[in-house]
Amino acid sequence: MTQHAPVARRDALANGEPTSAFPQVSPLTAFTRYLTKTATIVWLEIRKIRHDPIDLLTRAVQPALWILIFGEVFTRVRAIPTGGTSYLDFMAPGILAQSVLFIAIFSGIATIWERDLGIIHKYLASPTPRSALVLGKALSAGVRGLSQAIIIYVLALLLGVHINWNPLALLGVFFMVMLGAAAFSTFSLIIACLVRTRDRFMGIGQVLTMPLFFASNAIYPVAIMPAWLQVIARGNPLSYEVDALRSMMLANGTNNAMGLLIDFVILLAVTLALVVIGARLYPRLAQ
Numbered sequence: 001m002t003q004h005a006p007v008a009r010r011d012a013l014a015n016g017e018p019t020s021a022f023p024q025v026s027p028l029t030a031f032t033r034y035l036t037k038t039a040t041i042v043w044l045e046i047r048k049i050r051h052d053p054i055d056l057l058t059r060a061v062q063p064a065l066w067i068l069i070f071g072e073v074f075t076r077v078r079a080i081p082t083g084g085t086s087y088l089d090f091m092a093p094g095i096l097a098q099s100v101l102f103i104a105i106f107s108g109i110a111t112i113w114e115r116d117l118g119i120i121h122k123y124l125a126s127p128t129p130r131s132a133l134v135l136g137k138a139l140s141a142g143v144r145g146l147s148q149a150i151i152i153y154v155l156a157l158l159l160g161v162h163i164n165w166n167p168l169a170l171l172g173v174f175f176m177v178m179l180g181a182a183a184f185s186t187f188s189l190i191i192a193c194l195v196r197t198r199d200r201f202m203g204i205g206q207v208l209t210m211p212l213f214f215a216s217n218a219i220y221p222v223a224i225m226p227a228w229l230q231v232i233a234r235g236n237p238l239s240y241e242v243d244a245l246r247s248m249m250l251a252n253g254t255n256n257a258m259g260l261l262i263d264f265v266i267l268l269a270v271t272l273a274l275v276v277i278g279a280r281l282y283p284r285l286a287q
Contacts, residue, residue, distance in 0.1 A: 037128045041136025046143055048110075060151045063099035067092060067155055070219070080220050085162075085252055092156045093245035094218030097238055099148040100177055101212060104141045104184035106205050108192035111137070111285065120285045131279035134186060138275060141185030142178030149177045162251040169248040176248070179267050180241040186274040193281035218242050237270045 025033075067088075074080060075087040082090040114120050123133055156163060164170075188205070195201050215229060216238040222230050233239050244263035 034129060034132055038132040038136045038139070041128070041133055042140045042143070045137060045140030049144065049147075057151075059103055060099060060148055062102065063095050063148070063152060064155055066098065067095045067152070067159065071095070071159070081224065082221070085250065088159055089161050089250055089252070090246070091219055092152065092159075092161045093249045094216075094242050096149055096152040096177070096245055096249070097180060097216075097218055097242045098213055099152055100145040100181045100241075101184055101238060102209060103144050103148060104181045105188050105209050105212075106202075107137070107141050107144075107185040108188035108190075108205075109198055109201055111189055111192040112195075112198050112201055115285045124283060124286050129279075130282045131275055134189060134275050134278040134282060135182075137189060138182035138186045138271070139178070142181040145177045145181035146174055149174060164249060164251045172248040173245060176241060176244045176264070176267070179264075179271055180238070183237055183267060183271040183274060186271065186278050189278050190274065190281055193278070193284045212236060212238050216242055237267055240266045 071088045071091045074091070078087070080087055080090075111120070114123075124130075153163065191204055192201055195204065215232045216236045217233060218238065222233050222239065225233060240263040244260055244267070247260050247263075
């Protein structure tokens, strides 16, 4: 059986053999192969969604209840300053971010299942880079997040939220949803690499989701928080996701508290850093 070129080159180096027989790969070719392997992981994960699409609908129930009940009630109370917009408009992007967070933060449980079934060992035995494995799973979580975005958009439209239908704004919303899902799903994978059981993972996930959600600007402005909570909120990646979504999703969402470019840069930097950490920790799953 013919060995894969990178594996053969590695074996030759280990045995002290010359490697001149193995052709050098250009950076462009290497990058293309990396993207192909990442896309393969994404496709494998998407196929799981096709086999169980009801899971996406059941996960949308909780955000739907938030926007239907909590949003409708506090729109009438008028107790939270929203800068001139209705509270329902203010809240809709935050609920979209919450929906993405809830899907992404528990995606690591599937990684533990794969470890128990021996799938992780097969991944690690393949020549696929560890970062491509992690990035592929992160992007697949982004696809799941897009399904939630469609559901929240439909609910927001039915409730009279003033949506910005500019194609560029919609594209920006979808990109930010994918980026947020990728960040929190990679964070979830890191937790899965550190814990040994599914029960412990679920416990940690439950502990993290509510603080991440409430210590953000999803359902109230940062300005009305106590000073210590404002510090936490500004260090919370979810706040930057909500800020960007609020700027692009709403028809009157021109008042961006943190700056749209800053939101994208910070969330992208967080995602890349988590992918690097996840790639380093991924082999621990086979231990």
